[in-house]
Amino acid sequence: MANKSELAKRMLKYRNVIIKLKNLGIVKVFSDNIADTSGLSSSQVRKDFSSLSIKGSKKGGYQIQYLVDRFEEILGAKNEQKVIIVGYGNIGKAIINYQNLNNDICKIVAAFDIDKEKTNSGLDTPVYHISELDSFSKKNKINIGIIAVPEEVANEVYEHMYNAGFKGILNFTRIHLKEIEGITIKTINIDLQIENLFYLVSLKEQSKDA
Numbered sequence: 684m685a686n687k688s689e690l691a692k693r694m695l696k697y698r699n700v701i702i703k704l705k706n707l708g709i710v711k712v713f714s715d716n717i718a719d720t721s722g723l724s725s726s727q728v729r730k731d732f733s734s735l736s737i738k739g740s741k742k743g744g745y746q747i748q749y750l751v752d753r754f755e756e757i758l759g760a761k762n763e764q765k766v767i768i769v770g771y772g773n774i775g776k777a778i779i780n781y782q783n784l785n786n787d788i789c790k791i792v793a794a795f796d797i798d799k800e801k802t803n804s805g806l807d808t809p810v811y812h813i814s815e816l817d818s819f820s821k822k823n824k825i826n827i828g829i830i831a832v833p834e835e836v837a838n839e840v841y842e843h844m845y846n847a848g849f850k851g852i853l854n855f856t857r858i859h860l861k862e863i864e865g866i867t868i869k870t871i872n873i874d875l876q877i878e879n880l881f882y883l884v885s886l887k888e889q890s891k892d893a
Contacts, residue, residue, distance in 0.1 A: 690734075693723065693731055694757065696721050696723075697750075698758060701750045704716070704720070704747060705751060710747050710748070711743070711747060713725075714728040714744075765789070765790060766790065766825065766828060767793045767825055767829070768791050768795070768831055769794075769831065770829075770830065770831035770832035770855075771794045771795070772832075774855055775796075778855070791829070793808060793810070794808055795810070795811050795815065795816050797836075816847060821847070826850040826851065827851040830860075831855040831856070834856045834857050841854075849866065850866055853871065854869065854870040855871055857875075
């Protein structure tokens with residue numbers, strides 16, 4: 684599972700690099716070019732591309748447009764993926780505003796909240812009451828969602844989304860959600876990441892003083 688997760692991260696990195704190179708007008712690249720831009724080794728790039736059945740040659744390299752098309756196919760990015768978010772507080776609003784800046788892979792099409800005063804169907808990303816989650820997701824064939832609610836209700840929301848047929852959840856709470864068969868969870872704990880950053884900086888400072 685860990686290996687698949689790491690490969691998925693590299694795939695997204697490859698795609699971003701390839702699109703940037705294409706926007707620069709480059710039509711052909713080699714594994715060394717992709718490796719240098721993505722911060723990986725050329726051998727890792729070739730290994731990953733081989734496992735993904737991405738074909739190139741030592742002399743000819745890879746055609747940029749072929750790589751773009753192939754990664755869109757692999758990542759399911761040819762058609763924009765619809766996502767919903769539960770929780771229209773500060774974090775929820777920030778996520779919606781951030782993804783609206785530049786994202787051609789997925790789009791948050793609606794937000795849901797338990798507070799009826801927050802509902803507003805006239806916004807660019809409409810906000811509905813949580814009671815409408817099931818019908819909206821089924822009508823629009825949405826099975827990916829984001830949880831950005833207070834931690835005391837995170838498990839309740841998770842259960843609600845599981846029962847509604849969601850297959851993937853991005854969890855922005857500090858609560859650990861137990862993965863159930865048939866659903867994939869990715870947790871982003873901002874507090875933990877900041878603490879980890881402080882720890883790494885502290886280690887570097889200590890090594891300088893040693």
